[in-house]
Amino acid sequence: xxEQKELLTTNRKALTINLDPLVYGTFAEIGxxxxxxxxxxxxxxxxxxxxxxxxxxxxxxSDAIYGKAPRYVSRERLSLMLDHEYDxxxxxxxxxRGNRTRFFVFADTVATxxxxxxxxxxxWMGVRFQTEPEGPPSxxxxxxxxxxxxxxLQQQALGIIGVNVLYxxxxxxxxxxxxxxxxxxxxxxxxxxxxMLRFSGPAFTxxxxxxxxxHLVECGLTNAVMFSPAGEMLQPPRPCTRRPFWSSAGAxxxxxxxxxxxxxxxxxxxxxxxxxxxxxxxx
Numbered sequence: 638x639x640e641q642k643e644l645l646t647t648n649r650k651a652l653t654i655n656l657d658p659l660v661y662g663t664f665a666e667i668g669x670x671x672x673x674x675x676x677x678x679x680x681x682x683x684x685x686x687x688x689x690x691x692x693x694x695x696x697x698x699s700d701a702i703y704g705k706a707p708r709y710v711s712r713e714r715l716s717l718m719l720d721h722e723y724d725x726x727x728x729x730x731x732x733x734r735g736n737r738t739r740f741f742v743f744a745d746t747v748a749t750x751x752x753x754x755x756x757x758x759x760x761w762m763g764v765r766f767q768t769e770p771e772g773p774p775s776x777x778x779x780x781x782x783x784x785x786x787x788x789x790l791q792q793q794a795l796g797i798i799g800v801n802v803l804y805x806x807x808x809x810x811x812x813x814x815x816x817x818x819x820x821x822x823x824x825x826x827x828x829x830x831x832x833m834l835r836f837s838g839p840a841f842t843x844x845x846x847x848x849x850x851x852h853l854v855e856c857g858l859t860n861a862v863m864f865s866p867a868g869e870m871l872q873p874p875r876p877c878t879r880r881p882f883w884s885s886a887g888a889x890x891x892x893x894x895x896x897x898x899x900x901x902x903x904x905x906x907x908x909x910x911x912x913x914x915x916x917x918x919x920x
Contacts, residue, residue: 647797647823650804651680659770660807661734662741663722664690667699668710668760669749669792673799688726710748715761715778718744723765723774731771740774741766743803749783749791758783758791762799764806768840775838777806777816782830794828810840817852832859 654660655677664674664687674690677683693699696709703721706714722742730740747760763778781798783791801820809816813836820831831853836844853859 645819645822647676647800648680650800650822651677652682654804654807655680655682655686657807658685659737659739660686660741661688661730661738662686662743662766663688663726665718665722665742665744666690666692666747667694667714667718667745668747669745669788669795672792672796673743673745673762673803676796676800688730689722691722710746710760712761712778712780714746715744715763718742718746719763719765719776736770738770739767739772739807741803741806743799745795745799747781747795749795750786750788754786758785760795762795762802764803766806768810773839775806775810775840776836777802778833778835778837779820779831780833782832783828784830785828790828794824797823798829798831813841813844813849814852817849817856817858820858821856826857830859 664671664677666673671690671692674687677686693702699709699714703714703717706717708714719742722744723740726740726742727735730738741764743762743764745760745762747762748756748758749760750756750758759780759782761778761780763776765774765776767774779802781795783794785791785794798820801822801824805816805819809819817834821829834849834853835846836849
């Protein structure tokens with residue numbers, strides 16, 4: 638097995654980050670447990686990467702730490718988590734090691750399948766990171782939906798894609814398309830959908846988020862992407878009984894929206910394997 642192939646395994650990706658003496662930061666995870674942090678602890682050498690892990694699972698605790706947000710699992714909650722943990726990281730460690738460390742905060746707030754199996758399994762995750770010591774931060778945000786039928790498998794999938802996000806932030810930031818292609822390393826579209834992705838900060842100057850969202854569709858990561866009339870990717874729609882599908886009308890300019898309404902959506906196949914292409918032939 639070549640070195641490149643080894644780097645694409647989840648464990649190898651986590652270990653590579655753990656062994657990088659410049660990378661150090663916080664994992665803040667709400668909803669499914671500390672699935673991403675667990676991957677780094679299991680890989681070994683996590684003391685070189687993990688400054689802190691936290692899971693403010695209770696809503697009252699979460700509000701007390703991060704402030705109130707409209708919903709528990711939301712983009713607003715994720716942004717509050719990134720803001721708080723990144724500021725705290727710099728406050729406590731910048732003087733001690735800021736000149737030799739690229740700080741990061743990885744955060745997610747998710748809802749995996751509940752005990753009754755009656756909820757939508759989805760979540761927001763993101764990473765705020767420095768590309769050089771004492772440099773300004775950049776950020777990657779994404780929204781995921783989990784299709785595994787069992788809670789434990791959804792948690793596992795979250796851990797894997799979280800590692801892919803953090804590894805990609807430090808290794809593929811110069812090539813956002815490759816970053817997108819790597820999101821499903823060791824996963825499949827039968828397990829995870831990424832229907833919102835946003836790059837921001839100095840590491841992504843010149844990156845067109847609209848084109849990157851369309852690349853999600855090209856790679857089979859989603860068929861539902863939503864934009865505002867100004868071209869800004871928006872929060873995915875609230876769940877409906879039938880899955881929305883991506884429409885090229887928005888991309889061609891005939892409509893300010895690039896997502897259909899629930900009333901016009903196609904009914905998904907009863908087989909999870911038919912939701913998305915089995916392979917990403919275009920990537």
